[in-house]
Amino acid sequence: MDDLKKLIREVPDYPKPGILFYDLTTLLKDKQGFHKMIDRLCDHYEGQTIDVVAGIEARGFIFAPALAYRLGAGFVPVRKPKKLPAKTASVTYSLEYGTDTLELHEDAIQPGQTAIICDDLLATGGTAAATAKLIEKLGGKVEGAAFAVELSFLHGRNKLNGIDVFSLIQYDK
Secondary structure: OHHHHOOOEEEEOOOOOOOEEEEOHHHHOOHHHHHHHHHHHHHOOOOOOOOEEEEEOOOHHHHHHHHHHHHOOEEEEEEOOOOOOOOEEEEEEEEOOEEEEEEEEOOOOOOOOEEEEEEEEEOOOHHHHHHHHHHHHOOOEEEEEEEEEEEHHHOHHHHOOOOEEEEEEEEOO
């Protein structure tokens, strides 16, 4: 995936000193790169029945609808609290310093439906693991988790035991 990796801008010391930020906007604006990325993510799920793609706020909203369209699935947004208008199910999970909460409409996933989780980047895995719990809480089955980028040195996939984790681009440090 080196062709796609070359399209990602690396921004040192953002959002704070010592952090190297991987800016995917430079990949997204490249029409060939964006198409290749979506195609390659979808290729991984070829032949599988996926009912919904759960996109995690906010950058997951960029990738998940494109995957859902190509896979013939629905798209459901996983949001921060008080962003969805109807009745929601929620899950609170631990962060490095504190907690966070995610919500999904209660009727977004029906019992027995298959889902994949989609976000731009897999880091520590906490948000994706919380999303999996939320989907399962509604009776759905998580078939996989798709990411454009994975920071493999943070071992986030370890929090997604039993889930097929697929990432296109890995950074080992």
